[in-house]
Amino acid sequence: MSGLRRVRRFIGDHVVLAGGILVLAYMFLPIAIVMLMSFNDNSHSRNVYAFRGFTWNNWTGVCKPDGMCQSVLLSIEIGALATVVATILGTLAAFALVRHEFRGRSIMNTVIFLPMASPEIVMGSSLLALFVASGFGGRLGFVTILIAHVMFCLSFVIVTVKARLSGLDQNLEQAAMDLYASESVTFWRVTFPLVLPGIAAAAMLSFSLSFDDFIITNLNAGQRLTFPMFVWGANQRGVPMQVNVIGTVMFLISLLIVVGNMMATRKKPA
């Protein structure tokens, strides 16, 4: 290889890598701003789009803005419930789709993809149309939000658990059966523990989808206010800086879970 070619190769390699890192920096810029603004002291100014000075007050008085912490609690409550329901139903469905033959299996495989490929505004307005047509138009609230969240989380749970389940080495189950384990013992001692990481990943995914959803929720929430709806409403009056504290905390918790998970799986070779 000639020297010139090697130089060009070196530049080519590093230009691509540098470009990639620039793109990542672009993706992180808003998060850095959110973190920075969580320490912004804007008590003397109504301009919420400039950094005026450092303060801990947003962190110590997180719940000062009216209704914000209630909305966070509501989002956590809905997220937890939706996650439990979607994870259970989705895991059962994933087992059916991977491990059992039944009529309509291929149709179901298609149907579970559709919610992930439909625009949220259309799903949200369809669901609202259903609620109104069936006389629940005046009773939108906790239950209708929950129904909507389970609906859009289900597909993601099914796909995630399915991926884990179909990658499973069935020889392990055969081995357990050969060693006289009954079918249920095999399931609980072999199959389930092996699928569990997939189920856990699905649960985390559905909690974060539920916690963050705005478009579908906004149409079906009635008078209830989830955290994204609070932020949306606050935007019209000027967003309280404490919103950035919640954003920062969300980011750090998720990062901790993902990094912790990576460390844990790295220790024991799968």
Place this chain on the structure above:
Amino acid sequence: MRSRRLTGYWLMLPAALWLAIFFVIPFYSLLATSLYDPQGSVLTGYDVTYHFHNFVHVLQDFWGPLWRSLWYAAVATAICLVVGYLLAYAIAFKAGRWRNFLLVLVIAPFFTSFLIRTLSWKLILADDGFVVNSLQFLHILGSDGRLLATPVAVIAGLVYNFLPFMVLPLYASLEKIDHRLIEAAGDLYASPARGFLKVTFPLSVPGAVAGTLLTFIPAAGDYINAQLLGSPNQRMAGNVIQQLFTDTGDYASAGALSVILMAIIVILVMMYIRVAGTEDLV
């Protein structure tokens, strides 16, 4: 273990019912809503009067936002494809042992709320902010030029918010490419550029198709970026649908516009898949 037909049914049933009742049937409700007599209201109830005129009237009134939805989403998807390809390629081929770490960084923006991230773009692009000032200094923007409340800001927001949906499928298909194929191209005297065009890129097309769909569809339905970063002049179809449903209570028009948006997206997606030639996406 593929046994006992009935077990499969029972395991599938709850999820299937949930999706049938709360995902499939609502599309019929939406279609019915779009044919409501516009005279009705939430309180007095609506009648399905096969009022096809709703569609005509919605197209007349809102073809601007509808067109903008498709146009903004297409531009944002194209930018995502270029930028996302660069990032996915860098992670798949140049990152070495940092691969997994960089992948976590790609999904990390999802860890904070969509709305909060979009609001922070409002600050980045603000009128007296760093970006606007530098662009004014470079005379790319006039001295009273701004980015907020322009299509540029809305499209930038869309690109930012949906970029990971492009990067992940692209990465998945780039990562699977056998490096020996690219080396073989080099051994046969193909320049790196030619090797990329003839080997790497064609093998990554399925990822590019999946990525463009995953970016275009949510972007065309989005209204958060248009609302937070744009002005009423940048209203997209989503803004109008949301407003008609929650503020105006004009369910008939909102339903009709939703149906039209969905129909256009389905047709575009089908045409696109046919042209791109990958039927085995799912």
